[in-house]
Structure formats: C-alpha cells, structure tokens
Amino acid sequence: MTLKKLDFIAIIISIAVLFLVVLMRYVKIDNQFDLSYLPPFHAILNTITSFLLIFAFIKIKSKNVNAHRKAIYGAIVCSVIFLLSYVVYHFLTPATKFGGEGFIKVIYLFLLITHIILAAVSFPLILFTFNRAYLNEFEKHRKFAKFVFPIWLYVALTGPICYLMLKPYY
Numbered sequence: 001m002t003l004k005k006l007d008f009i010a011i012i013i014s015i016a017v018l019f020l021v022v023l024m025r026y027v028k029i030d031n032q033f034d035l036s037y038l039p040p041f042h043a044i045l046n047t048i049t050s051f052l053l054i055f056a057f058i059k060i061k062s063k064n065v066n067a068h069r070k071a072i073y074g075a076i077v078c079s080v081i082f083l084l085s086y087v088v089y090h091f092l093t094p095a096t097k098f099g100g101e102g103f104i105k106v107i108y109l110f111l112l113i114t115h116i117i118l119a120a121v122s123f124p125l126i127l128f129t130f131n132r133a134y135l136n137e138f139e140k141h142r143k144f145a146k147f148v149f150p151i152w153l154y155v156a157l158t159g160p161i162c163y164l165m166l167k168p169y170y
Contacts, residue, residue: 014124039166048074052072056071056075096166121151122151
C-alpha cells in the first residue's frame with residue numbers, strides 16, 4: 001500500500017471519528033446500564049498511554065527501535081480502546097458539568113479546551129506519523145514525530161487531569 005492511500009484512509013477515519021465525537025454531544029441513547037466505571041477506565045488508559053509514550057521516547061533516543069515500536073503500538077492500542085469506549089460512554093450517558101467556581105474553573109476549562117482541540121488535531125497527525133514509520137519512511141516519520149509527540153503526550157496527560165478535576169461531579 002502506498003503512503004497516499006494510507007494517508008487517505010487516515011483522513012477518512014479522522015473525519016468519521018470527528019463526526020462521531022460531535023454527534024455524541026447531541027444524540028443520547030436510552031441506557032439501563034451503570035457505566036460509572038468508564039470515566040476512571042478512560043483516565044487509566046490515558047495514563048498508560050502517557051507512560052508508553054515517554055517510554056517510547058526514551059527507547060528511540062537510546063536507539064532501541066524494537067522497544068520504541070512496541071511502546072508506540074501499545075500507546076495506539078490504548079488510545080483506540082479509549083476512543084471507542086469514550087464515544088460509546090458519551091452516547092449512553094448525559095454530560096457531566098464541572099461544578100467548581102473561580103480560578104479552578106478557569107484552569108479546568110483551559111485544560112479541557114486545549115485537550116479537546118489538540119486531541120482533534122493530533123488524531124490524524126498520529127495516523128500520518130504511524131503511516132510513515134509503517135512504510136519505512138523514517139526521515140519523514142521523525143519530522144512528524146518531533147511535532148506530534150508533545151501534542152499526543154499533552155492530550156494523554158490532560159485527559160486524566162480533567163477527569164480528576166471532574167470526578168467530584170459525576
């Protein structure tokens with residue numbers, strides 16, 4: 001498969017995910033199940049992703065490509081499981097509102113807004129970066145990764161922080 005085809009697939013997947021994330025804000029499906037275990041599960045997945053990304057970074061700096069690759073695959077698997085679970089959860093449950101006031105609310109909203117925007121931006125970029133490594137275009141992969149890694153790490157770290165800030169209001 002060519003890079004052009006893989007990037008086209010990445011764009012289609014990114015558009016579909018963006019559509020689902022927007023749709024989940026407006027469509028709620030009647031639910032009889034207790035899904036209260038999912039927000040902490042999501043935070044755990046994001047935390048694991050953060051550790052895997054840091055591990056992958058350390059491993060590639062020490063030229064251990066195999067360990068780097070495995071850590072990135074693990075981070076991608078955690079992120080995919082998170083994304084699928086997150087979308088299902090938000091289709092089935094009402095949104096939880098942050099109840100804090102004052103400066104803490106400003107901090108929460110800043111983290112949440114930057115998390116959401118950067119998650120949307122990083123998703124296709126993560127796929128593009130992966131595609132270049134998958135096709136052994138390592139110089140292009142490195143150029144993408146230098147830009148994408150800090151964004152992905154920020155998103156993975158701010159997800160659990162937002163969860164912990166929101167936890168008292170679930």
